[in-house]
Amino acid sequence: MPSTLRQTIGRLPVLGSFAKHVYRAVVARNFSSQGYWEQRYALGGNSGAGSYGRLAQFKAQTINEFVANRGVQTVIEFGSGDGAQLELAQYPAYTGIDISGSAIEACRTKFKQDSSKRFLLASTREAQDARAELALSLDVIYHLIEDAVYDEYMTCLIAAAEKYVCIYSSNVIKTAPALHVRHRIFTDWMAKNAPSWRLISKVDNPFPEDPRDPQGTSWADFYFFERHQH
Numbered sequence: 001m002p003s004t005l006r007q008t009i010g011r012l013p014v015l016g017s018f019a020k021h022v023y024r025a026v027v028a029r030n031f032s033s034q035g036y037w038e039q040r041y042a043l044g045g046n047s048g049a050g051s052y053g054r055l056a057q058f059k060a061q062t063i064n065e066f067v068a069n070r071g072v073q074t075v076i077e078f079g080s081g082d083g084a085q086l087e088l089a090q091y092p093a094y095t096g097i098d099i100s101g102s103a104i105e106a107c108r109t110k111f112k113q114d115s116s117k118r119f120l121l122a123s124t125r126e127a128q129d130a131r132a133e134l135a136l137s138l139d140v141i142y143h144l145i146e147d148a149v150y151d152e153y154m155t156c157l158i159a160a161a162e163k164y165v166c167i168y169s170s171n172v173i174k175t176a177p178a179l180h181v182r183h184r185i186f187t188d189w190m191a192k193n194a195p196s197w198r199l200i201s202k203v204d205n206p207f208p209e210d211p212r213d214p215q216g217t218s219w220a221d222f223y224f225f226e227r228h229q230h
Contacts, residue, residue, distance in 0.1 A: 032146075053215070054207060054216060055207060055217075055218055056085050056088055057088065058206060058207065059085060059088075059138060059222075060088035060089060060090075062203050062222055063089065063136070063166060064088075064089065064090045066134075066164075066166065066201075066224060067090065067091055067134065068090070070134075070163075070164065072091075072092075072134045072163075072164065073092045073093060073133060074092070074093045074094075074132035074134070075089075075091040075093065075094050075095070075132050075133070075134045075135075076094075076095040076096075076130055076131065076132035076134070076135050076136065076160050076161075077095070077097065077135075077137075078097050078122075078135065078136070078137055078140065078153065078156060078157050078160070079098060079099075079137060079138065080096025080097060080098045080103065080104075080107060080119060081098060081103055082103060082106060082107070083106065083107040083110050083111065085138060086107070086117070092116065093117075093132075094116060094117045094118070095118050095120065095130050095132060096117065096119045097119075097120050097121075097122050097130065098121070098122060101121055104119045104120070104121050107119045122156075131161075131162055132161070133161075133162045133163045133164060134163065134164040134165070134166060135157050135158070135160045135161035135164070135165050136168075137153075137157055137165075137166070137167045137168065137169065138166075138168045139168060139169065139218075139220060140169070141153075141154075141167065141170075141184060141186050142170050142176070142182060142183050142184065142219075142220075143180055143181060143182075144182065144184075145179075145180065145182045150184065150189075151189075154186070154189055154190075154194075158193075161227070163226065163227060164224060164225065164226055164227075165197060165225040166222065166223070166224050166225075167186065167222075167223045167225070168221070169186060169220050169221075169223075170184075170219040171184075171185055171186055171187055171221070171223070172219075183219075187223070190225065194225075196227055196228055196229070197225040197226070197227055197228070198225060198226055198228050199223060199224070199225055200224050200225065200226045201222070201223075201224040202221060202222065202223055202224070203221060203222035204221050205218055205219075205220060205221050
């Protein structure tokens with residue numbers, strides 16, 4: 001739908017609200033998660049407010065404590081983004097995977113002096129074969145708009161985890177204002193598709209969503225899973 005039509009719809013006094021919902025639905029059906037994030041990073045955008053400030057500090061403290069307490073030696077992250085969150089991490093060895101080539105190149109440059117970290121484009125065989133004791137998904141799941149993309153992402157996340165999975169996300173169905181956000185109950189997916197993984201810990205966000213402070217609050221909480229052998 002061209003921008004001129006979008007502008008016309010916005011000016012309609014009576015049908016404006018309904019037409020905007022129609023426009024949103026049309027755009028959503030044609031939305032590409034990969035295209036959105038590649039363009040965002042290529043144009044100099046970042047990973048979002050959750051990777052900065054007090055939210056980033058909370059996330060780093062929670063994961064660093066888990067890694068230290070469990071003696072985790074290798075970590076893999078699906079959706080490594082711009083690397084801002086990683087600057088606060090304390091992982092012995094780290095593999096970052098992302099769908100955006102621009103984000104991967106930026107991280108390789110940022111951490112080029114750190115041999116404990118490597119970054120792989122998600123579409124490569126090396127990324128698909130990568131494994132680690134702990135697999136991370138931070139502020140990613142609710143950005144996976146397409147069902148097929150979501151299912152593939154979750155499958156890869158679980159396949160790459162040898163012992164633990166850490167997911168930081170919303171876990172509810174609700175309407176989101178942005179086209180690049182779609183909330184899901186991912187624990188339903190886990191129960192159906194990864195029954196050998198059990199939730200061992202949930203850490204509530206100390207800065208829960210507040211519309212008055214979108215940059216300093218979040219709808220995401222931490223969920224830690226452990227593989228149980230039958």
